[in-house]
Amino acid sequence: MSTNKEWPLWEVFVRSKSGLDHKHCGSLHASDSAMALQMARDVYTRRQEGASVWVVRSDQIVASDPDTKDMFFEPAEDKVYRHPTFYKLPPDVDHM
């Protein structure tokens, strides 16, 4: 296969049997979505990991820039009042 025809990259998300959400577990190469799903099944769910699989073209994911980490995330560090830890819960509400 010539390099200019290399299969695109896909990101794989698997929901485990007990899990509620799909978790990112890796990536793979496949020529289209049908093949990507089959390959994801074969590469990432061999040990009973999965009950559902999503695949997304890697180039379709919009990611934040690592260089903007300070601007994006640091301002949240000293805003403790954004955590709802200052409320007194009624005893009936056990865990929230």
Next chain:
Amino acid sequence: MDANSLSALPYVLRMADACLIHGQRLAEWCGHAPVLEEDIALTNVALDHIGQARALLSLAGALEGRGRDEDALAFLRSEREYRNVTMLELPNGDFARTVLRSFLWASFMKVLCTALASSTNPQLAAIAAKSLKEVRYHQQHAGDWVVRLGDGTEESARRMGEALALLWPYTAEWFADDEIDAQAEASGIGPAWSSLQAPWRAEVDPVLAEASLTPLAQDFNYGPFRSTGKRGVHSEHMGFLLAQMQSLPRAFPGAVW
């Protein structure tokens, strides 16, 4: 040992050895498939077949009643005692031939395992029910490749056409009944394989059509060639396959991981 068990034995061995030998051939791709993802996929399919072979060989050992377990049957028989159809022992060839063979056989296993749901042997029915889920995936995965390659580039279509021309005549053996089929049908162990031909074609033909491939016998008529693996008379490739497969257990009897 009652007569029913003994007449079921060769019928079960045909399935068991087919799974074993097909699994062995597919496992040869480990580390050699065109891409890493497909390498893992083919190995998964190979392991499914080995798993099916283990269950079926254990059942065969129980039917035989001579104390032979799955390992003794898998590794310590001679060539003429193996009852797999000839097609599955042929060398892998290229990737096109590999996926086409896998598709043709998975389609056969699908209709066979479906029919075995009503087997009078509850163990065989259970093994078939478990295997059915596996072979449905094998059929889909291999069938996808048959369509992609058959309806792909000029080169891939040529290779797929050559694979079909080579493999198709070997499917005649699958549907040529003998006394073992007749006994199995009479005792209710399983269907005579000839009865699976029409449902098998119903599985295979649409995929071949989508792949722009034409089976060589539209009307179920084959040429005079009949392979004879399921009667224990194998091609020249079988001895080499067994030599490789059996070398370790014969050199180190009772070896375990």
